[in-house]
Amino acid sequence: MERVTGEAQMANKGWRSKRLEQLGSSIFTEVGAWKQAAIKAGRDVIDLGIGSPDKPPTAAVRQALSEAALRTDMYAYPGTHGSESFRQEAAKWMEHRFGVKLDADAELVSLMGSQDGLSHLAMAICSPGDAALVPDPGYPIYTAALALAGVEPVLLPLKEENGFLPDLEAVPNEVWDRATFILLNYPSNPVSAVADVAFFERVLAKARKHGVLVVHDAAYSEMAFDGFEPPSILQAKGALDSAVEFHSLSKSFNMAGCRIGFLAGNREAVGALRELKGNIDYGVFSAVQEAGVVALREAMSEQAPPKAGVLYEQRRDAFVAALRAEGWHIDKPKATMFLWAPLPKMQWSLSEAWNSRRISQEILERTGVVVIPGEAFGAEGEGYVRIALVEEEARLLEAASRIGKFIRGEF
Known part of the structure; x- marks a missing residue:
């Protein structure tokens, strides 16, 4: 079959709905690009971005x-x-x-x-x-x-x-x-x-x-x-x-x-x-x-396995304690697999003001830890980042250590 060219091709008004522009923040795609860049740069990436369980079913x-x-x-x-x-x-x-x-x-x-x-x-x-x-x-x-x-x-x-x-x-x-x-x-x-x-x-x-x-x-x-x-x-x-x-x-x-x-x-x-x-x-x-x-x-059985929350509570406790020790105070949530964290008080500064997108990008580039800017979830999300507890405890503690060095400007 011959390829359509000339006038027929020029008549194409574009095959992309304007609705696609309203389907959510492009920041998720942007964070994905940051992650790939960090991997190519040789970073050991700890992905705390997407909330996908890291354990299998029973x-x-x-x-x-x-x-x-x-x-x-x-x-x-x-x-x-x-x-x-x-x-x-x-x-x-x-x-x-x-x-x-x-x-x-x-x-x-x-x-x-x-x-x-x-x-x-x-x-x-x-x-x-x-x-x-x-x-x-x-x-x-x-x-x-x-x-x-x-x-x-x-x-x-x-x-x-x-x-x-x-x-x-x-x-x-x-x-x-x-x-x-x-x-x-x-x-x-x-x-x-x-x-x-x-x-x-x-x-x-x-x-x-x-x-x-x-x-x-x-x-x-x-x-x-x-x-x-x-x-x-x-x-x-x-x-x-x-x-x-x-x-x-x-x-x-x-x-x-x-x-x-x-x-x-x-x-x-x-x-x-x-x-x-x-x-x-x-x-x-x-x-x-x-x-x-x-x-x-x-x-519903008498031999029911522990609820999913048991694992994430253990991770929450260990990770929040480690972040607090590094200088980032985050309240313990009562549920979910996420921390909704106000931006940390930085001990160094950029030439521009910190916001959720910039701090997330800098954390990933300098430490290899992926977090999601709060703005991805709406205008009221600015000033926060979302952190998913989807790694083993040892990796979460490693992430906390790296973030602590980032907060102090030790890189």
């Missing part, structure tokens, strides 16, 4: 996945609704973990990880021109999904002085009236804040007055510390009337590469997402759903 989960993958009946289209066995097990887990009873057929749908649902929910429940309330700083897909759906984002500033909880009363009534949903995330990425049922009840009361759906991203529900057990928003009275909640097996059960999670709650919203996804894909690979069943069942 042996039982891996065994179930391998056995299911060898079965000849696993290779038909799995169906968008999700296998009945996975949905039933997810419903049992929600009751076991939170005391929440769900109709596994109408109030729960399986997903290719919670990001799958987060990226499509706005398309399913909103119309172009609608508005939605989303946190700032927040996980980038929150605003990217709105851009894809043509929905206006109304940013909710999360301030340290408010415990990184949104000020609901600061949102004008006319904005509440225009909003289709409000999105919350506790325990939260990137700020590692937590919330209680009383907070969820306040949000639900406010949202009901204005006909707003409450969407809760609970991807880190099993990564909490110091005896704290993060609640589900569905525990709040009447929540099934006006709330949905995303859960992910990625972080809770070290199954990030498997891509499996679910949405639970209000049947109209769950049904809308199921209907949309019925036009997009054919569901989660059946063998992965079989592995998910084993993970959930194992978590």
